[in-house]
Amino acid sequence: MKSMLIKNDEEIKKMRKVGKLAAEVLDMIESHIVHNITTEEINQICHNYIIKKQKSIPACLGYNGYPKSICTSVNDVVCHGIPNIKQKLKEGDIINIDVALIHNGYHSDTSKMFILGKPSILSKRLCHVAQESLYLALNLIKPNMPLYEIGQAIEKYVKKQKFSVVKEYCGHGIGKNFHEEPQILHCDNRDPGIILKPGMTFTIEPMINTGSNQVRCMKDGWTIKTKDHGLSAQYEHTILVTDKSCEILTLRKEEKIDQILNINNKNLKYTQ
Template sequence: MSVTIKTAREIEKMREAGRLLEQVHDELENFIRPGVSTLEIDQLGEKIIRQMGCIPNFLHYNGYPASICVSVNDEVVHGIPKANRILQDGDIVSLDAGLIYQGYHSDAARTHAVGTISKEAQQLIDVTRQSFFEGIKFAKAGNHLYEISAAIGAYAEKFGYGVVRDLVGHGIGTSLHEDPEIPNFRQRRRGLKLQAGMTLAIEPMINQGRADVEWLDDDWTVVTEDGSLSAHYENTVLITDGEPEILTFTK
């Protein structure tokens, strides 16, 4: 395993990559409403990223055909935007996006309500988000990586939700996916010791029903096996000697 420790100069570039990506998510959130197609979300996201002078890092990554992963309802991640996929009142939609700023990557995901959604759907979104914050309580130098994993999983499972096991978070830097992998559930070992300067994309993917997922025939879109709703929340995080710094969340 090769985990990179970022220099002060690299951290500044990743901080800016994260700040810009948060702006992209803010603009996309304001655009979401019933009647919008998932392709329109993707097109707007790419336009914003390029206007910033950045590169959408998902576009053509391992063949992925879009800049923004747009996943609706039972789609967990990697939904492919389409002109004929129209958001409906009551849907939930997960947007996973990233960009490259001066050679450095950022990556973040949010799940949003479309119009008026059920209390159950809102709870899933809220718990998924909070599970991230429960996890990063342990994201500081001297702790171990899988303390983050255990805290995320324990929180989500208290609500009876399924924590996806087939997909994990990851390190990030000059590549979108670097070591280490970051599961969202308890592991047998403690994992590597965290050091200041590590940058991690921590991303709980939580299902309303069982944890099981499957891939559609497009080889990208991951859906819940039981058809239940799924939510996704992700930020790029810098490990420090004290509290973690969330590079894609500055509010």
């Protein structure tokens, strides 16, 4: 049976630190997301900040051959978009920036959506639903709940909003390793094998599409796009299961929610 590693107090301290650093990268880069900036320029700004300012390591760089320090997924790119000097952001674009760090031997992983200028009604609503689906899942987490209830709740909410959940890519355990067991599915999958326990750390990162949930991998071997060319959006947090609920290790300054959630918290607000 697959199982999650339970982190001890010293490991949790390190996870809090690296989670805070990852969140700071997304806070920092926001002011740089402007018209005509290239995704490679965004990558370089983040890389320099991680290496020089934070004295940390970009976990994506070189991971299974990935060539850049962050992922930049624009419009119909679902995930793993590779920064490119020829790709300039333009009015109305939506972009997910995915940041993963290594600090003091431990990993953290987080992402958020940015919107260029005035968005379409559809793209704004998509980003809203993607973030709300993550917040819904965070609010559910508590010890002794079955892991499958996370994906079940996300897919139920997203379908109600007339969008779809990508099933091929998912969240994951995280700690000393970038990806640990088990997979955190964002769809209804009633596998009773995993029960949440205090000390578990993992990511939740639902990828939501405007149309079909079908995806395709591009020739670069990394970039994943929607098969029907519809838009896609994603939000991601690294979390710690606590004695009562969960702690968001990658909480950003602009988020209007508590870092340590209360059970049945009704105050999770969309912040885009």
